[in-house]
Amino acid sequence: MDELIKYAPDLGLGFLENVKLSIVAAVASLILGTILLAMRVSPTPVLRAAGTFYVNVVRNTPLTLVLAFSALGLSDQLGLVFSETPLTNSFWIVAMGLSVYTAAFVCEALRAGVNTVPMGQAEAARAIGLTFMQSLTMIILPQAFRAVVAPLGSVMIAMIKNTTVATAGGFLADAAAVMKITFDQTGASIPIFLGIVVAFMVLTMPIGFFTGWLSRRLAVVR
Amino acid sequence: MSTSVLFDAPGPRGRIRNHALTVISVIAVGAVLYAVYRGFDNKGQFEGKIWQPFLQWETWDFYIIPGLIGTLQAAAVAAVLALAFGAIFGLARLSDHAWIRVPAGVVVEVFRAIPLLLLIFFIFYLAPMVGGGGDYAFMAVVVGLMLYNGSVLAEVVRAGVHAVPRGQSEAAYAVGMRKNQVMRLVLLPQAVTSMMPAIVSQLVVLLKDTALGYIIAYVDLLNTGFKILPARFFGSLIPAAIVIGIIYVALNMALSYLATWLERRSRRSRKTAARPVAAPGAAEVGVAAGQGTEGGGLAPDKPLE
Numbered sequence: 001m002d003e004l005i006k007y008a009p010d011l012g013l014g015f016l017e018n019v020k021l022s023i024v025a026a027v028a029s030l031i032l033g034t035i036l037l038a039m040r041v042s043p044t045p046v047l048r049a050a051g052t053f054y055v056n057v058v059r060n061t062p063l064t065l066v067l068a069f070s071a072l073g074l075s076d077q078l079g080l081v082f083s084e085t086p087l088t089n090s091f092w093i094v095a096m097g098l099s100v101y102t103a104a105f106v107c108e109a110l111r112a113g114v115n116t117v118p119m120g121q122a123e124a125a126r127a128i129g130l131t132f133m134q135s136l137t138m139i140i141l142p143q144a145f146r147a148v149v150a151p152l153g154s155v156m157i158a159m160i161k162n163t164t165v166a167t168a169g170g171f172l173a174d175a176a177a178v179m180k181i182t183f184d185q186t187g188a189s190i191p192i193f194l195g196i197v198v199a200f201m202v203l204t205m206p207i208g209f210f211t212g213w214l215s216r217r218l219a220v221v222r
Numbered sequence: 223m224s225t226s227v228l229f230d231a232p233g234p235r236g237r238i239r240n241h242a243l244t245v246i247s248v249i250a251v252g253a254v255l256y257a258v259y260r261g262f263d264n265k266g267q268f269e270g271k272i273w274q275p276f277l278q279w280e281t282w283d284f285y286i287i288p289g290l291i292g293t294l295q296a297a298a299v300a301a302v303l304a305l306a307f308g309a310i311f312g313l314a315r316l317s318d319h320a321w322i323r324v325p326a327g328v329v330v331e332v333f334r335a336i337p338l339l340l341l342i343f344f345i346f347y348l349a350p351m352v353g354g355g356g357d358y359a360f361m362a363v364v365v366g367l368m369l370y371n372g373s374v375l376a377e378v379v380r381a382g383v384h385a386v387p388r389g390q391s392e393a394a395y396a397v398g399m400r401k402n403q404v405m406r407l408v409l410l411p412q413a414v415t416s417m418m419p420a421i422v423s424q425l426v427v428l429l430k431d432t433a434l435g436y437i438i439a440y441v442d443l444l445n446t447g448f449k450i451l452p453a454r455f456f457g458s459l460i461p462a463a464i465v466i467g468i469i470y471v472a473l474n475m476a477l478s479y480l481a482t483w484l485e486r487r488s489r490r491s492r493k494t495a496a497r498p499v500a501a502p503g504a505a506e507v508g509v510a511a512g513q514g515t516e517g518g519g520l521a522p523d524k525p526l527e
Contacts, residue, residue, distance in 0.1 A: 062433030
């Protein structure tokens with residue numbers, strides 16, 4: 001217990017980085033995922049193919065590889081630099097990799113949502129003369145989002161837990177990296193491990209309950 | 223609803239518009255690809271010399287194949303253990319005795335909530351303290367994957383048994399079977415059929431997550447291919463990433479297709495009264511492939527029919 005108290009400030013700062021990563025990745029992946037979904041249901045075959053290719057490739061690549069490639073390949077070799085400060089740069093590199101990865105799962109969840117919208121809705125939208133973009137944004141997406149609030153919550157929870165993999169992207173300030181550095185000094189410490197686990201649970205559990213509650217509240221009555 | 227319902231079969235004007243959009247999107251996709259190509263080319267990533275190593279058998283023999291074997295070994299051992307863990311804890315959660323059901327539920331929920339990498343780190347550092355010196359990377363990866371994926375599979379097992387219509391067990395009790403017989407002879411055989419797609423999807427997740435071993439220096443495909451190989455052949459980092467990326471994607475897609483095929487087959491199957499169980503975390507409308515590093519999550523379970 002003493003170890004946890006002694007290292008709590010460092011660990012807390014590390015955990016804060018996870019929270020910041022989560023927020024950036026949540027916003028970016030939801031936007032990117034929605035764009036990908038629009039591509040995948042669009043009338044243009046090229047866009048459909050591009051969206052499908054993206055989702056299938058990214059979804060089947062390990063996150064560790066995505067992040068390691070972003071850091072060592074894109075940033076170090078190809079010169080994609082967000083900031084001169086190495087730590088800030090690696091934060092944004094990891095945030096980018098995490099968003100790109102999570103977007104594929106957001107797209108898959110939303111696509112499942114689009115599948116729950118009854119055929120008649122889309123037919124009715126077409127019958128009153130709405131264009132593809134109009135029926136997508138006014139009829140299909142609002143219902144699709146409501147249907148997949150809970151799965152999207154699961155995707156976000158998974159993403160929050162994935163922020164620990166930031167180490168692979170060279171971002172050595174998050175909770176997992178701090179825990180590893182601490183363990184190098186103290187050896188494995190059960191209180192420290194449990195402390196971080198509880199911190200993550202405090203972050204993820206409310207999201208699970210909130211999205212579960214929201215999905216029941218927003219469920220489209222059919 | 224199939225996606226094609228979102229838009230009409232286009233008329234003359236629509237066709238022209240669609241053709242225009244096609245041309246524009248081809249140009250847009252092409253521009254993105256060209257920008258990537260230029261970026262790579264400017265840094266000399268298309269020089270034959272850095273791709274050369276991948277044409278030599280020695281590279282595959284010394285680096286990629288041993289790494290692939292390491293990945294597959296960890297995945298295979300972890301898969302077997304996770305299936306056993308999932309079966310035991312899934313059934314324990316279904317027990318009528320609270321003293322079995324509640325602890326099993328706590329274990330499953332806790333291990334599902336812990337970020338997998340933290341779990342692997344913890345085991346990696348704890349093992350030498352308990353068992354003395356040695357290389358525990360393999361053990362840490364396998365045990366971490368077992369605990370996490372086993373917990374997700376336990377939920378799959380529970381959902382699978384719940385997916386069998388209640389009438390089946392009522393009928394079995396009515397003809398005088400014991401609890402044990404009902405589970406063994408009636409519920410499980412039907413549940414396994416409906417669980418197969420979700421189990422295979424979770425195995426895809428497991429295979430993908432073996433790559434976390436890279437962080438604790440377990441000799442897997444990512445380690446030999448992305449750390450050791452580029453250190454040996456200077457400058458070959460990006461070709462290496464592309465080659466091992468293709469290997470991972472091919473492996474996982476093959477497993478994903480197996481899952482989709484199993485799902486389609488079990489939808490047709492008359493051997494079970496249960497509907498296919500979706501992977502936890504996936505929307506119930508059959509997202510066949512598994513979610514990424516950590517599929518499940520803490521979202522309260524929807525009753526799966």
